[in-house]
Amino acid sequence: MTTTASRETTPRGTRGLTGRTAVVTGGAQGIGAAVVERLCAEGCRVLVYDKSAEHGESAVARWRGQGHAVALAVGDVTDADALAAAFSGLPADWPTPTLLVNLAAGFVFKGIEATASDWHAALDPTIIGLSLATREFVSRLPERDADAAIVNMASISAHIAQSGYLTYNTGKSAVLGFTRCVAQDLAPRGIRVNSVSPGTVWNANNERYHKEALGLDRATAEAAPEHGGKFLLGRFADPAEVAAPIAFLLSGEASFVTGADLPVDGGYLAV
């Protein structure tokens, strides 16, 4: 007898993450790194798939030093062969991955002046890469009762118009459509697919941007009505505050949630 799922099915309404294998694209830094840390704390083994060898190697060395089971595969989400090699190269004693978090994205902020190459840089990772990582993950799951879950990274930018953000917001809007369609297609196989839509998350990139472009530290930026003040909670998120709802959507506690987008935005989309 052969089996691709080497564990019991998660009882409905329970956490059920311990002992499972998760794959996190874009897991070397920022929100992705917080997701890896959260899933390690939940008792998962985690494959970090990231195009940055530098950040990936230092983060994974740190996590391993803390006793966590973390593997690194360096590659671009737009590279189907590298994705296949990453999944195939997992340690033989790890269970088949049943959790996938798609975070890698194209950070291109252009308006209607965007060239074809700008559009590829924006959409290839955000949508084609998302699709390829999802396809590779799903191809290794059983046809029925896979007991698997996927969380895709959208953004408040998927829901609103922002000047100069055409390329980015178009990609993030497409993540919502992708999530709903794939949720429909994969539901019969026991695979749930959801997305999260964070507001501004205070990571290294946002810290640099606020400091260099706006001359603002975190406290000053959060006090400004057009920055932190635009969120009902009057501040930015920490990466761990996005990782926690992602872990919830992956877990058995979200066993009847699929095709949904969860705002993690300090109330921004509520008003």
Ligand SMILES: NC(=O)c1ccc[n+]([C@@H]2O[C@H](COP(=O)([O-])OP(=O)(O)OC[C@H]3O[C@@H](n4cnc5c(N)ncnc54)[C@H](O)[C@@H]3O)[C@@H](O)[C@H]2O)c1
């Ligand atoms: N930071 C925010 O305020 C915010 C808000 C809403 C949504 N998001 C989304 O969250 C996700 C993570 O953002 P972040 O701010 O933590 O970014 P980040 O730059 O801190 O980390 C992104 C990681 O993804 C990796 N990566 C980028 N392109 C890749 C590719 N093509 N293939 C493989 N790896 C790739 C990078 O090397 C990096 O390690 C993105 O999808 C972003 O759009 C961020």
